[in-house]
Amino acid sequence: MHIKTTMAGLLAATMLAGVGSAQAETLRLLTWGSYAPDVLVQKFEEEYPDIDVEVTFSNNEEMIAKLRATGGAGFDLAQPSHDRIYAAQLEYDIYKPLDLSKINTDVLEAKLLAGVKENTTIDGEVYAVPHQWGTSGLMAEKTMAPDFSSWADLCDPQYAGKTSMRLKRTILLGTAFSMGENPFEAYSDLEKYQDILDKVADKLIECKANIKAYWKGGDDLSAMMLSGEIVASETWDSTAYKLFDQNENIVFIPPKEGALAWIDTFALPRKAKADDAAYKWINFVLRPENVTLMSGSTGAIAAVQGGKDLLPEDKKAAVNAAFTDADIDNLKFFANIPPGVEDMEGKTLEKIKAATGG
Amino acid sequence: MQKDIKRLSLILLFAPFTLWILLLVVLPHIGMVILSLREKVAPRVYEFGFGNYLEFLHEPIYWNTLIRTGSMSLLVTALALIIGFPIAYYIAKIAGPRARGGLFLLCLIPLWVSDLIRSFGWILLLRETGVISSFLVWTGLIGTPVEFLYNDAAVIVGLVYTVILFMIVPLVSTLDGMDNSMIEAGYNLGGNGFTVLRRIIIPYAMPGIVAGCIVTFMLTAGSYLTPILLGGKNSSWFTEQIYNQFITRFNWEGGAAFGMLLLLFTSLVIWLGLKLSGQTLANTVAKS
Numbered sequence: 001m002h003i004k005t006t007m008a009g010l011l012a013a014t015m016l017a018g019v020g021s022a023q024a025e026t027l028r029l030l031t032w033g034s035y036a037p038d039v040l041v042q043k044f045e046e047e048y049p050d051i052d053v054e055v056t057f058s059n060n061e062e063m064i065a066k067l068r069a070t071g072g073a074g075f076d077l078a079q080p081s082h083d084r085i086y087a088a089q090l091e092y093d094i095y096k097p098l099d100l101s102k103i104n105t106d107v108l109e110a111k112l113l114a115g116v117k118e119n120t121t122i123d124g125e126v127y128a129v130p131h132q133w134g135t136s137g138l139m140a141e142k143t144m145a146p147d148f149s150s151w152a153d154l155c156d157p158q159y160a161g162k163t164s165m166r167l168k169r170t171i172l173l174g175t176a177f178s179m180g181e182n183p184f185e186a187y188s189d190l191e192k193y194q195d196i197l198d199k200v201a202d203k204l205i206e207c208k209a210n211i212k213a214y215w216k217g218g219d220d221l222s223a224m225m226l227s228g229e230i231v232a233s234e235t236w237d238s239t240a241y242k243l244f245d246q247n248e249n250i251v252f253i254p255p256k257e258g259a260l261a262w263i264d265t266f267a268l269p270r271k272a273k274a275d276d277a278a279y280k281w282i283n284f285v286l287r288p289e290n291v292t293l294m295s296g297s298t299g300a301i302a303a304v305q306g307g308k309d310l311l312p313e314d315k316k317a318a319v320n321a322a323f324t325d326a327d328i329d330n331l332k333f334f335a336n337i338p339p340g341v342e343d344m345e346g347k348t349l350e351k352i353k354a355a356t357g358g
Numbered sequence: 359m360q361k362d363i364k365r366l367s368l369i370l371l372f373a374p375f376t377l378w379i380l381l382l383v384v385l386p387h388i389g390m391v392i393l394s395l396r397e398k399v400a401p402r403v404y405e406f407g408f409g410n411y412l413e414f415l416h417e418p419i420y421w422n423t424l425i426r427t428g429s430m431s432l433l434v435t436a437l438a439l440i441i442g443f444p445i446a447y448y449i450a451k452i453a454g455p456r457a458r459g460g461l462f463l464l465c466l467i468p469l470w471v472s473d474l475i476r477s478f479g480w481i482l483l484l485r486e487t488g489v490i491s492s493f494l495v496w497t498g499l500i501g502t503p504v505e506f507l508y509n510d511a512a513v514i515v516g517l518v519y520t521v522i523l524f525m526i527v528p529l530v531s532t533l534d535g536m537d538n539s540m541i542e543a544g545y546n547l548g549g550n551g552f553t554v555l556r557r558i559i560i561p562y563a564m565p566g567i568v569a570g571c572i573v574t575f576m577l578t579a580g581s582y583l584t585p586i587l588l589g590g591k592n593s594s595w596f597t598e599q600i601y602n603q604f605i606t607r608f609n610w611e612g613g614a615a616f617g618m619l620l621l622l623f624t625s626l627v628i629w630l631g632l633k634l635s636g637q638t639l640a641n642t643v644a645k646s
Contacts (some may be wrong), residue, residue: 061605091401091608104468168606213508214591227487230503265641339401346607350599354419356592 010320022160023091026052027277030075030263031067033057037297049276060084067094072270077278082263083334085120087337091287094268097125102279103266105129106168107286112303117265119336128265130303131285133293135259137239138168139225140232140246142249148232150254155207158268164224167214167353169262169345174234175200177332184335197348205355214353217244225250238299241318252322258332263303288358379567389619394614412613413609418618420599421508424623427596431578432627434517438525438574439567441497441518446529446566461529465523473520477587480516481507505544516584516601525570532566533559568635568642572628579624596620 007193029036036055045053056075058066063080072094080088089095107115112130120128140148146160151174154163165171176183176196186193212230218239222228225243237259240252266282268275285294288310292303296312301319304310311319397409414420449461468476483489484506491503506512540562544554560567585595600620603613632638 061608064608065605067612088608093402202407207590211591212505216586223485227485229486276599346602346609348551349606350594350602353591354423354594 024050024052025277027274027275028075029055029077031079034297064088067269069093075269076272076274077270078267078269079264080121082116082265083337086336087339095127095271098269104283107304109303109305128267130263131266133263133303134300135237135261137255137259138253139235144231149256155210160213162231164215164230172200178217187338201348204352211345241299244318254327260328261331261333366395368370390614394618399427410612423594426597431575432471434578435575437518437523442522442525446526448531450533473583509615512588513585517589521574528566528569537561565642568637
């Protein structure tokens with residue numbers, strides 16, 4: 001921090017002195033907490049001394065809200081999930097197309113790259129490439145809840161008052177799958193999707209009495225799980241892996257209906273000012289030696305070829321403890337969210353929150 | 359010349375205030391009103407209309423939450439007044455001049471840390487494996503740990519703790535201006551403690567009471583962190599609805615309408631309160 005201010009001061013001084021020097025470029029990242037670890041930022045700045053990296057941590061919804069507020073200005077590289085590109089671009093025009101020739105796409109996992117491209121192509125232009133992927137599923141304390149295997153188990157009276165979930169769209173989708181529906185297929189027929197949502201809402205309202213509290217972030221979830229106040233919860237895999245480090249009885253469980261997989265991407269905001277620096281950052285973090293550092297910080301798997309092998313050792317152990325190859329084949333990748341669905345889901349979530357079930 | 363300088367300095371003195379009001383209060387509110395009157399008909403297509411406000415009326419969840427927020431805020435205000443009044447009276451009338459500073463400081467200390475830290479403090483105390491529950495189990499008063507967190511009572515405790523200072527300060531300053539001989543006269547004329555309180559102290563302190571109530575009510579109804587962090591699975595707060603509209607549902611138009619409705623609702627409650635207590639803004643908030 002001090003070094004930065006001194007640098008800024010020096011820079012201002014040189015400019016005042018009228019010495020024409022190359023102006024430092026700033027790369028403004030809008031990304032998830034832990035997606036820009038200090039080691040990597042420092043390493044990047046050493047390699048490209050004329051680029052200064054500024055990081056803003058956020059989440060999917062806030063990233064879109066921030067970019068929408070400025071029409072896509074204020075940041076040079078954003079990292080929303082792959083299902084948050086298409087509709088957001090159609091509605092608010094906040095991204096600009098990528099120049100794929102500037103990205104080292106050869107190192108990316110072909111299947112993930114193809115999937116993201118397919119989901120984020122508008123009028124023949126590609127708006128995003130994959131970066132990290134992971135899943136949402138369940139975690140349980142093995143000794144207390146040995147048979148935990150399905151989204152529906154969160155509502156099993158056997159665990160009354162001992163489970164938790166986050167009241168967001170993931171649990172709506174998971175519950176829909178556990179009721180034998182396929183919500184992603186219903187995206188094309190919104191009336192049918194509303195029917196599914198109504199059924200899911202009834203189920204989750206009934207389930208409220210079973211839930212201890214809705215968690216809001218990784219920290220309160222970790223506290224409830226580690227203290228033993230709850231024995232099982234809906235979770236992000238990365239949170240479960242972190243807890244596995246502290247208590248080996250807490251494991252991530254891919255639900256038998258299939259864990260829900262997300263891919264965080266790279267996308268350029270429409271009014272980004274440092275595209276070259278952004279491409280440099282993308283190619284930089286995709287290098288194998290940097291992938292391991294990045295995954296160590298994010299707890300997620302990089303979307304590069306052999307991404308699982310590039311995980312740090314402790315994370316690799318946690319992933320292998322959680323996933324079999326069959327589980328990986330059974331992954332359900334989040335489908336593109338068409339316009340209007342967010343509103344329907346938001347309303348359903350409000351209905352569940354307001355219901356006085358228990 | 360002299361006159362011009364005077365006028366210029368007056369303008370310069372008022373400029374920051376005027377700019378602040380205009381740029382950070384008036385303009386954003388105009389923007390919100392305009393935004394709230396836009397109805398979304400298709401992606402990137404909007405029409406002028408009152409649809410966002412009608413949506414609020416048609417959906418019981420929304421106005422129930424608003425009424426819930428309003429009534430819980432009134433409860434918090436009443437509790438803050440009942441707890442804060444004796445404290446303020448003690449500071450203003452009974453404590454010695456040196457103790458007063460110390461007592462004021464004690465009331466201020468909770469505000470030295472941020473809202474978030476304060477809420478986490480309550481979480482540590484109230485949770486099932488937290489300090490209070492563990493202590494009660496240790497003393498043998500209860501057999502198994504009890505969950506004190508994640509319910510409306512926790513929210514109310516947290517909110518009262520946060521806003522009570524804003525009740526105490528105006529009360530102290532009004533009670534401070536009260537002549538002790540008035541209380542003595544009350545007793546000399548044969549009044550007991552209760553009559554003196556009811557007929558002399560409370561009427562005198564009324565402007566302070568009303569000012570304190572207005573500030574605490576506004577702060578409570580507009581708070582976000584405490585209800586979210588301490589509240590349970592059924593505790594909805596209206597500010598959470600506004601956040602959801604803006605952020606989760608990408609519905610800025612609806613969120614703006616909700617924001618205006620919250621402003622109108624709290625203003626209405628305060629107007630009613632002023633009418634019922636026979637006070638005006640000029641001799642309460644503006645005075646203290």
